Amino acid sequence: MQAARLHGYTDEMDAALEIDDVDRPEIDRSDGVLVEVEGAGWCQTDNHIVEGMWEEYVEQDLPMTLGHENAGIVAEVGDEVQLVEEGDPVLCHPVQTCGICRPCRRGEDMYCENQAFNGLTTDGGFAEYVLTNERAVVPLPDGVDPTEIAPHADAGITAYHAAKKATDELNPGDTCVLIGIGGLGHIGLQCVDAMSAADIVAVDLKAEALELAADLGAGHTVDSSEEDVASVVAGLTDDGGAEQVLDFVGRDETTSLAPDIVAQGGDHHVVGYGGHVHEPCQAMVFGEFSFRGALVGRYAELQELVALVDRGDVELHTERHDLGEINEVAERLENGEIEGRAVIQPP
Numbered sequence: 001m002q003a004a005r006l007h008g009y010t011d012e013m014d015a016a017l018e019i020d021d022v023d024r025p026e027i028d029r030s031d032g033v034l035v036e037v038e039g040a041g042w043c044q045t046d047n048h049i050v051e052g053m054w055e056e057y058v059e060q061d062l063p064m065t066l067g068h069e070n071a072g073i074v075a076e077v078g079d080e081v082q083l084v085e086e087g088d089p090v091l092c093h094p095v096q097t098c099g100i101c102r103p104c105r106r107g108e109d110m111y112c113e114n115q116a117f118n119g120l121t122t123d124g125g126f127a128e129y130v131l132t133n134e135r136a137v138v139p140l141p142d143g144v145d146p147t148e149i150a151p152h153a154d155a156g157i158t159a160y161h162a163a164k165k166a167t168d169e170l171n172p173g174d175t176c177v178l179i180g181i182g183g184l185g186h187i188g189l190q191c192v193d194a195m196s197a198a199d200i201v202a203v204d205l206k207a208e209a210l211e212l213a214a215d216l217g218a219g220h221t222v223d224s225s226e227e228d229v230a231s232v233v234a235g236l237t238d239d240g241g242a243e244q245v246l247d248f249v250g251r252d253e254t255t256s257l258a259p260d261i262v263a264q265g266g267d268h269h270v271v272g273y274g275g276h277v278h279e280p281c282q283a284m285v286f287g288e289f290s291f292r293g294a295l296v297g298r299y300a301e302l303q304e305l306v307a308l309v310d311r312g313d314v315e316l317h318t319e320r321h322d323l324g325e326i327n328e329v330a331e332r333l334e335n336g337e338i339e340g341r342a343v344i345q346p347p
Contacts, residue, residue, distance in 0.1 A: 001021070001023075001024045001127060001346075002019055002020070002021060002128060002347060003019070003020055003065040003126060003127035003128070004017040004019055004020075004065065004067070004127070004344075005018055005019075005020050005022070005065050005066070006050060006062055006065075007062060008062065009051060010050060011051055013047065013331040013333075014330075014331045016050045016327050016330045017327060017330070018063075020063070022065070025123070025129055027077070029133070030080040030081075031078050031080055031081055032077070032081070032132075032134075033074060033076075033077050033131075033132050033133060033136075034074070034075045034076040034130075034131055035071075035073065035075060035092060035125075035129065035131075035137070036128065037070055037071075037127060037130055038071055038072040038089075038146040038147045039071055039072070039146060039149075039320070039344070039345055040071075040124070040126050040130075040150055041150050041151030041155060041318075041341050041343050042321075042330065042342045043069055043151075043183070044183070044272070045068070045120075046068075046119070046330065047333060047334055049066060053274075054120060058117070058120060060120070064122070064123060064124075065119070065123040065125075066126050067118065067119040067124035067126035067130070067344070068094040068117065068118050068119035068153065068154050069094070069125070069150050070094075070125030070132075070150060070153055071089070071092060071140070071146035071147065071150035071153065072090065072092075072130070073089055074086050074088045074090055075129060077134075078134070082134075083134050084134070084137055084139055088139055089139070089140040089144070090146070091137070091138045091140055091149055091152060092118065092125070092130065092136055092138075092153055093109070093135075093136040093137070093153060093157070093299050094117055094124075094136075094153055094154055094296065095110060095296065096115060096122075096132055096135065097109050097114070097135050097299075099135055107300070110296055110298065118130060126323065126326060126344055126346070128346045128347065135299065136299070138299070138302050138306055141306070141310045144309065144310060147320065148316060148343075149306070150343055151183065151316055151318065152316065153302070155183050155184050155187060156187050156309075156314070157301055157302045158184060158271060158294055158295075158297060159184045159185070159187040159188035160188070160302075160304065160308075161298070161301050162188060162269045163191035163192045163246065164191070164301065165267075165269065166192065166244040166246055166267065166269060169243060169244055169266075170196045170197075170244055171198075172198070173197070173199065174196075174199070174242075174243040174244070175198060175201060175237050175240075175241075175242040175243060176192050176201070176242060176244045176245070176246065177201045177202075177203060177233060177244075177246070178192070178200065178203065178245075178246045179203045179247045179248060179249050180203070180247070180249040180254070180272060181202050181209040181213045181218075181248075182209065182248065182340075183340060183341045184272065185209075185213075185246075186209075186212055186213070186317060186340060187314060189218060190216050190217065191308065192246070193216070193217035194308055194313040194314065198243075200217060200219050200220070201218065201220045201221075201222060201236060202214070202220070203222045203229055204222075204224065207223070208339055209339065212317065212340075220236060229261060230260035233260075234261075240263050241260075241263035241266065242261055242266060243263050243266045243267075244266060245261060245266070245268045246269045247268060247270050247272060248271045248272045249275075250270050250272030251275035252275040252276055252278065253275075255268070255277045255279075256278065258289060258291065259283040259284075262287060264287050264289065265288050265289065266287075266290075267289065267291075268291050269292045269293075270291055270293050270294065271294045277291055316341055317339060317340030317341065318343050319338065319341075320342075321342055321344055321345065322345060323344055323347060325344075326344055
């Protein structure tokens with residue numbers, strides 16, 4: 001089968017991956033599930049993997065097939081699999097968990113001590129087939145297109161995970177600021193809108209993104225290339241600040257907004273990454289605000305997100321590309337030229 005594989009770390013996105021002919025994966029455990037890939041979303045994290053940013057955090061054995069936002073049709077199952085059978089459409093949670101370690105017992109899938117992460121620590125879905133396990137597959141409702149929903153496996157669940165934490169703290173009339181209305185941000189905005197009665201403020205540099213934000217439910221939009229975000233938020237909140245901020249950019253210039261836009265006792269959720277948090281301890285003590293990270297999300301949260309999609313509360317804006325165009329997609333995303341999410345379709 002054909003697979004797009006990373007052979008060596010590089011900053012050159014136009015030569016990020018090579019299309020190789022490799023053996024089709026074989027099920028080697030009783031809970032294994034082999035999925036014929038219908039679609040695999042390209043993520044900013046894929047760019048970071050290509051650049052080697054994850055090398056110090058996880059073990060990566062190169063060459064490796066990338067792709068952690070996968071959906072498709074079950075091609076084969078292990079002897080003990082009961083949840084799905086051959087021919088079923090599924091969305092694949094990116095993390096294959098063991099189910100028996102203490103974090104798994106507590107329901108914290110992302111902290112599994114024995115996990116395998118498709119496209120990050122083991123071969124992923126930029127290929128004709130991807131091997132996963134029963135605990136990672138979510139059966140899709142009738143009428144849900146696997147190709148269209150594929151990016152929800154990471155972009156969707158990560159945005160939902162952060163939005164869920166934020167909406168738990170939002171009361172009607174509170175303000176929630178979302179920074180970066182791109183592949184994750186446009187999903188997070190819809191999740192906040194569906195799960196809260198907060199006033200939503202969308203911040204971005206691009207007019208197209210702000211137009212999309214307004215269409216998806218944002219009550220206010222801020223062009224941060226022309227407007228001072230802190231002043232606008234202060235004006236909208238009578239100087240009180242936003243109770244919750246979802247930062248889908250995660251660069252120094254966005255995390256540095258926290259002391260000026262987060263209300264006392266509020267949270268600045270760091271969802272995108274690549275930058276740093278550099279804030280005086282005194283600012284955090286005086287504001288009593290918190291920086292909170294967002295690491296993908298639990299299996300149950302992916303089920304909840306699929307329910308929102310099935311109800312029509314959350315929709316993806318995607319563009320589709322052949323496997324052979326994968327480096328063009330990587331380069332375009334690096335240059336901020338993709339609105340929504342790019343989905344790779346194997347041959």
